[in-house]
Amino acid sequence: MVDREKTELYRQAVRIVFLCSVWFTISSGGNVINKLLLNEFPYPITVSMMHVLSVCLYLGPIMRMWRVPLHKPVASSYYMKMIVPLAVGKFWASVSAHVSIWKVPVSYAHTVKATMPIFTVILARLITKEKQTTKVYFSLMPIVLGVLVATVTELSFDLIGLLSALSATITFALQNIFSKKALKETGMHHLRLLHVLGKLATLFLLPIWILMDGSRFLTEESLSDKEQWFWVRILGLLVTSGFCNFAQNIVAFTVISIVSPLSYSVANATKRILVITVSLITLKNPVTSTNVLGMLVAIVGVLAYNKAKYDQRQEEKKTTLLPTIHKNTLVHNHFQLESQPNGPTSASGYNPAYLNNLPNFSSSSSGFTGNRSTPGTTSTSGYVGSPSVMSQTRTYMDV
Structure with a gap:
């Protein structure tokens, strides 16, 4: 490749x-x-x-x-x-x-x-x-x-x-x-x-x-x-x-x-x-x-x-990249749901009660909108509240 x-x-x-x-x-x-x-x-x-x-x-x-x-x-x-x-x-x-x-x-x-x-x-x-x-x-x-x-x-x-x-x-x-x-x-x-x-x-x-x-x-x-x-x-x-x-x-x-x-x-x-x-x-x-x-x-x-x-453009890229990494790191930390003491996790690997209490994260530069979407509803980022998408988000942040 x-x-x-x-x-x-x-x-x-x-x-x-x-x-x-x-x-x-x-x-x-x-x-x-x-x-x-x-x-x-x-x-x-x-x-x-x-x-x-x-x-x-x-x-x-x-x-x-x-x-x-x-x-x-x-x-x-x-x-x-x-x-x-x-x-x-x-x-x-x-x-x-x-x-x-x-x-x-x-x-x-x-x-x-x-x-x-x-x-x-x-x-x-x-x-x-x-x-x-x-x-x-x-x-x-x-x-x-x-x-x-x-x-x-x-x-x-x-x-x-x-x-x-x-x-x-x-x-x-x-x-x-x-x-x-x-x-x-x-x-x-x-x-x-x-x-x-x-x-x-x-x-x-x-x-x-x-x-x-x-x-x-x-x-x-x-x-x-x-x-x-x-x-x-x-x-x-x-x-x-x-x-x-x-x-x-x-x-x-x-x-x-x-x-x-x-x-x-x-x-x-x-x-x-x-x-x-x-x-x-x-x-x-x-x-x-x-x-x-x-x-x-x-x-x-x-x-x-x-x-x-x-x-100038290189400097603009640096200044827009750093806030994006910071915001996505916060989102990543919130997705460590199994470590939260808010009750038992579901079979899918996350706690629905905790998920409902998450704040709305929005980052135009990253393209991620962390609205609390209901299952089957796709947000602007493609997030549908499933573990697979959470894994993709972590992969994106790692890159």
Whole structure:
């Protein structure tokens, strides 16, 4: 059994490393292609439209080939409350990200996106009232400092590019939080969720694309004067960009579904380092040594934040575990019924009169509710007042 568990853990680790390697490679290449495309074809909404369309076109056949299970019907109220906002966020994040890449270098856009932990902390405080440790708050300072240094020394600074990158970062932070929540609450396969979001995002983005880019294609004379080779090249870049985004979405959603949010954040920070490095080498955008230093400080801050969050969660586990052990020990002591002098025990091994005098123990962290259940009545913990269940409780406490 132990060897089988070790083998399974090893396979899971190899799978995660492989998926992250593919994710990093596709993301780096896709960002370079997007920048080359937008330099020649400055229509970020069209690029976003190709991306969400690619999810719809490619994912359906792949799900049939992989026999991805159908999901249970989702209540219309939940659909409107959770799924539709996620789809709106998907197309908005895509458009904002492409506007930022169009206006500023890829390296700077991804440096700004490194501020995601800041927005995650703020949103968690506003939405879930989650408080952070002092260590977590201090870990945000290098991120702020690094982005400020990179912004001040950015030779190709553009305000629209900065605001678009910040908008994309905030939206991606919200998507990460609520995508995980939707997967857990609906039991939906992650590829099914991605397909649903892609179709809805295409539906929402289509009228915007018609008004913004589609009308310009019909009226601008500069586009009609382009040679045929230009359109062949642009179409090839659009298709390649869409496929890279589709593949990246599949891998990213798969990683989200099998790792914790902390592990995903670490992987995302590592991916950002590679994207920045590859873009600087291949696109050769002008940077200063101070600019690069600011990028590195921001990324180091992200890693420090992830470590601080990990330490915080470990401390929370310790503080919730100790009271649980203490309460369960009290329950265990009460179950030593044969030693109590309150009359003869029954054939089942416990004294019913004593059992009726037990206080009600309740521990939400342990899942045990010690109500005095009548025989045949199951409490929330599964306790039915039988010796076998009392043995299971003791086994649980021993573990």
